[in-house]
Amino acid sequence: xxxxxxxxxxxxxxxxxxxxxxxxxxxxxxxxxxxxxxxxxxxxxxxxxxxxxxxxxxxxxxxxxxxxxxxxxxxxxxxxxxxxxxxxxxxxxxxxxxxxxxxxxxxxxxxxxxxxxxxxxxxxxxxxxxxxxxxxxxxxxxxxxxxxxxxxxxxxxxxxxxxxxxxxxxxxxxxxxxxxxxxxxxxxxxxxxxxxxxxxxxxxxxxxxxxxxxxxxxxxxxxxxxxxxxxxxxxxxxxxxxxxxxxxxxxxxxxxxxxxxxxxxxxxxxxxxxxxxxxxxxxxxxxxxxxxxxxxxxxxxxxxxxxxxxxxx
Amino acid sequence: xxxxxxxxxxxxxxxxxxxxxxxxxxxxxxxxxxxxxxxxxxxxxxxxxxxxxxxxxxxxxxxxxxxxxxxxxxxxxxxxxxxxxxxxxxxxxxxxxxxxxxxxxxxxxxxxxxxxxxxxxxxxxxxxxxxxxxxxxxxxxxxxxxxxxxxxxxxxxxxxxxxxxxxxxxxxxxxxxxxxxxxxxxxxxxxxxxxxxxxxxxxxxxxxxxxxxxxxxxxxxxxxxxxxxxxxxxxxxxxxxxxxxxxxxx
Numbered sequence: 001x002x003x004x005x006x007x008x009x010x011x012x013x014x015x016x017x018x019x020x021x022x023x024x025x026x027x028x029x030x031x032x033x034x035x036x037x038x039x040x041x042x043x044x045x046x047x048x049x050x051x052x053x054x055x056x057x058x059x060x061x062x063x064x065x066x067x068x069x070x071x072x073x074x075x076x077x078x079x080x081x082x083x084x085x086x087x088x089x090x091x092x093x094x095x096x097x098x099x100x101x102x103x104x105x106x107x108x109x110x111x112x113x114x115x116x117x118x119x120x121x122x123x124x125x126x127x128x129x130x131x132x133x134x135x136x137x138x139x140x141x142x143x144x145x146x147x148x149x150x151x152x153x154x155x156x157x158x159x160x161x162x163x164x165x166x167x168x169x170x171x172x173x174x175x176x177x178x179x180x181x182x183x184x185x186x187x188x189x190x191x192x193x194x195x196x197x198x199x200x201x202x203x204x205x206x207x208x209x210x211x212x213x214x215x216x217x218x219x220x221x222x223x224x225x226x227x228x229x230x231x232x233x234x235x236x237x238x239x240x241x242x243x244x245x246x247x248x249x250x251x252x253x254x255x256x257x258x259x260x261x262x263x264x265x266x267x268x269x270x271x272x273x274x275x276x277x278x279x280x281x282x283x284x285x286x287x288x289x290x291x292x293x294x295x296x297x298x299x300x301x302x303x304x305x306x307x308x309x310x311x312x313x
Numbered sequence: 314x315x316x317x318x319x320x321x322x323x324x325x326x327x328x329x330x331x332x333x334x335x336x337x338x339x340x341x342x343x344x345x346x347x348x349x350x351x352x353x354x355x356x357x358x359x360x361x362x363x364x365x366x367x368x369x370x371x372x373x374x375x376x377x378x379x380x381x382x383x384x385x386x387x388x389x390x391x392x393x394x395x396x397x398x399x400x401x402x403x404x405x406x407x408x409x410x411x412x413x414x415x416x417x418x419x420x421x422x423x424x425x426x427x428x429x430x431x432x433x434x435x436x437x438x439x440x441x442x443x444x445x446x447x448x449x450x451x452x453x454x455x456x457x458x459x460x461x462x463x464x465x466x467x468x469x470x471x472x473x474x475x476x477x478x479x480x481x482x483x484x485x486x487x488x489x490x491x492x493x494x495x496x497x498x499x500x501x502x503x504x505x506x507x508x509x510x511x512x513x514x515x516x517x518x519x520x521x522x523x524x525x526x527x528x529x530x531x532x533x534x535x536x537x538x539x540x541x542x543x544x545x546x547x548x549x550x551x552x553x554x555x556x557x558x559x560x561x562x563x
Contacts, residue, residue, distance in 0.1 A: 011475070071480070072443065073452055095473040099455045102408070102440035106447035111409045111528045114438045128537070129436050130331050134340055137533040144528055178483040179452040182468070186476035195474070199561070223562065235493065241458065241472045247437070248492055250474065256561040266330075273540060277559055279552070294543035297552050307549040313563050 001032030002087040002122065007079060008038045008050050008059075009096045012068055015049040017196045018092030018150075020157030023053050025150040026090055027158065028119035033057040037082060037169075039075055041068035047166045054161035060169045069181045070096065076103035077173040083108055083145065093149035093251075094195075105147040112147045113138055117154035127151075131247045132270040152195065153253035153274045187240040191217070194243065197226030200254040200275075202245055203238070204230035204268075206261020206282065206301060210238045216260065219305050222312060228252070230262045246271035260301040264289025281305075314425030314462070314484065316371045317360040320415055320445075321389060322350040323382040324435040333536045340534060349385045352430020354392075356490040358497040359460060360428050361393040368462050371395045373422060377414055379403050383513055390508035391500045397511070402518040402525065408436075410525040412444035417521045419449055424485060426467070431456050431489040442489035452482035456491045 004026045009016035019036065026034045035058040036050040043061040051059045060082070066074050079100075083089050089104065091097035093115045105112035118126040123140045125148065140146045194200065201220040207213055213227075220227045228245040229238065245252055247267040253274035260281050262268060269292055272278060280293035281301050290296040297304065325331055326346040334341055349357070360372045374389035376382045377400040386397035400414055419427060427449075432439035446453035454460075454469035458477070461468045462484070471478045472491045518525060546552045556562040 072455075073446070076447065095456060095471075098439050099443065099453070099473075102443035103447040103453065105440070106409060106412060106444035109409075111407045112438075112440055113529070114440060124532075130325075130340065131434065131437065132537060133331055134333050135535050135537050136531050137535075139530040139532055141528065141530065176450075176452070178486075179454075180481045182479040182481055184473075184476060184478050188476075231492070240476065241493065242474060242476045248432075256556070256559075273537075277556075277561060278540070278543075279556070290545070291542055292540040294540075295552060295555050296543065296545045297547075297549070298545070304549055304552075308553060311549065311553045 002029070003085065004029065004031045004034045004088040004090060005083060005086040006034065006036045007089070007091040007097065007100065008036045008046065009092050009094060010038065010040065010046040012040055012042065012046070015046050016092070016094070017157050018094050018097070018152045019050060020053050021152040021155040022090050022092050022150045023055050023158045024155040025116060025119060026088070027055045029088065029122055031088065035060060037062065037079065039064070039067040039070070039078060041065045051164045051166050052160045054158040056164045058164050059166045061166060062169055062171050066175050069184070071179050071181060072100040072103050073176050073179040075100055076107055077175065078171045079104045080107035081171050081173040082169070086145070088146040088148070091149050093151045097149045101147060101149050108145060108147065110145050110147055112149070113140070114149050115151040116148045117151045131267055132273060133266070151251060153251045187242055191220060192224060192226040194226040194228050194245070195250055195252055197254055199223055199225035199256045200228050200252060201225045201258050201260070202228035202230070202262060203233055203260050204262030205232040205236065207233060207238060213238055215302065215305055219309060222309055230268050231265070259289055259293070260305065262289055263287045264292070314369050316373060316422060316424040317363060317369045317426045317428060318419060318422055318424040319353070319357045319360045319372060319374050319389070319394065320427065320429035320441070321353040321357065321374055321376045321385055322433045323347050323376060323378045323385045324350045324433055327351050327434060333534045337533045337535055347381070347384070349388055350430050350433045352432060352434070352490055354497045355492070355494050356428040356430050357389055357392060357394065358495045359490060362495065363462060369425070373398065373424070375400070375415065375418055377402060377406060377411055377518070386513050387508055388500060390511040391504045392498060393504070395511070397513045399513055399515045400518050400521065401515055404525055405527070406525050407527050407529065408438045408440035409444055410523065411441050412448055413523045414518065414521055414525070415441070415445050416448040417523060419445070426485060427487045429487070429489055431491055442487050446487040449487070452486040453489070454480055454482050454486060455489045457488050458491050458493045460488055460494065
């Protein structure tokens with residue numbers, strides 16, 4: 001029977017929800033065990049969160065000062081050293097996982113699958129190519145370790161269960177010092193997190209300026225939504241990069257996605273395909289976003305947003 | 314530094330909408346416009362700017378691909394690369410095999426920096442740079458939106474989910490470019506003429522002694538289910554009541 005190791009993503013304070021989505025993917029493989037490894041300078045709090053996830057059979061902790069903040073070059077040799085006894089190594093398809101897992105795979109000398117969106121069999125997976133314009137089915141031959149990143153938007157996070165044992169482990173791997181963390185500049189706000197929010201309000205080039213985005217922030221606050229943006233809005237400097245939704249930004253699956261002044265380039269649509277309901281508001285009735293919107297309204301976002309707000313209870 | 318290596322992939326042009334073959338055996342690429350992977354073009358532009366600032370002496374463009382990939386290397390030479398290397402093969406390489414081939418070239422060329430795109434827009438794997446860094450046992454800085462060289466170190470700003478992360482890496486290192494690192498220059502006609510005199514070295518992939526046999530089996534290609542077009546509403550009242558009906562707004 002197969003054993004799965006998931007690399008837990010965290011910021012030292014809490015477990016990233018992408019990890020619970022990886023567990024859902026792992027459960028679909030129907031393995032003998034699902035273990036999560038937490039690497040960091042202090043791991044107990046995050047490890048308890050990981051141990052509580054339904055389906056998890058054990059949590060390993062590797063506690064080392066060099067492991068925080070996480071650097072791929074430092075974590076990869078440790079994970080490669082741990083990976084030996086596992087048949088699968090999974091990580092979330094976030095910037096953390098995308099940076100780290102290929103380095104692990106290369107150290108293990110095995111190919112990697114990126115962005116697994118569906119488990120078709122224990123060794124058969126589906127993933128998107130060409131910005132989601134085609135899907136491929138990939139089989140990993142028997143005897144080859146499965147190393148894969150998991151596309152979070154395709155899996156619902158598992159809930160909490162009985163709690164699994166936590167086991168500290170020692171890893172002997174030489175840790176490089178050639179890569180050093182300097183700082184994280186985070187546009188952290190009180191708004192819900194874009195990747196996990198139930199509702200998302202998003203703006204594009206049509207919003208026109210950084211100042212005008214205030215209208216979206218205000219509306220989002222009113223309905224407790226996260227705020228996203230198209231690449232055009234980020235490139236124009238209206239908002240920071242961490243708000244970008246799309247193929248090269250965040251791929252999200254909220255229950256409601258409201259796109260204001262976004263024309264709908266294919267790369268953007270890739271990022272919202274799994275959303276429950278897509279609403280598009282755009283002055284241009286021919287904008288491609290209307291081709292995939294569940295509800296479209298042609299008009300000026302600067303008039304429409306205040307009108308929606310007026311009707312809220 | 315003496316040398317920067319830029320790795321390029323020949324891909325179906327960004328503006329072409331691809332189609333899956335009716336029998337599910339692949340994607341139609343015959344007769345389509347081919348280009349340098351846009352992320353790799355950004356990597357090349359960054360290398361050229363570093364050379365123009367006097368921080369590097371030579372920019373070498375490398376690709377792995379069929380004979381026709383010389384077209385993309387010619388474009389790279391016209392943009393300003395000093396010379397180019399084609400590792401010729403008609404096979405499709407998995408990222409790990411590509412990284413192993415690039416590792417051979419990097420070991421021979423001994424660059425101070427390797428630049429490439431964070432992902433190719435055909436297979437969207439986002440793996441080759443990280444794998445090359447692992448095999449080469451050197452630092453990696455992925456998703457770069459800013460790159461500064463300072464003697465023996467590079468300071469790289471990375472676009473990550475939480476914002477912008479700044480790291481420092483010892484050189485040599487592998488840096489993968491994100492969209493906002495720069496805007497690549499347009500190629501001018503005289504540069505295209507000049508590029509014809511530059512050298513493209515062609516290496517048979519067999520000469521590198523790397524096993525490029527694919528490990529993973531791709532069994533089927535398909536077109537994703539399309540989201541069906543919904544309805545248009547005529548007024549904010551209709552919009553709000555539609556969202557209320559779905560339980561999404563109160």
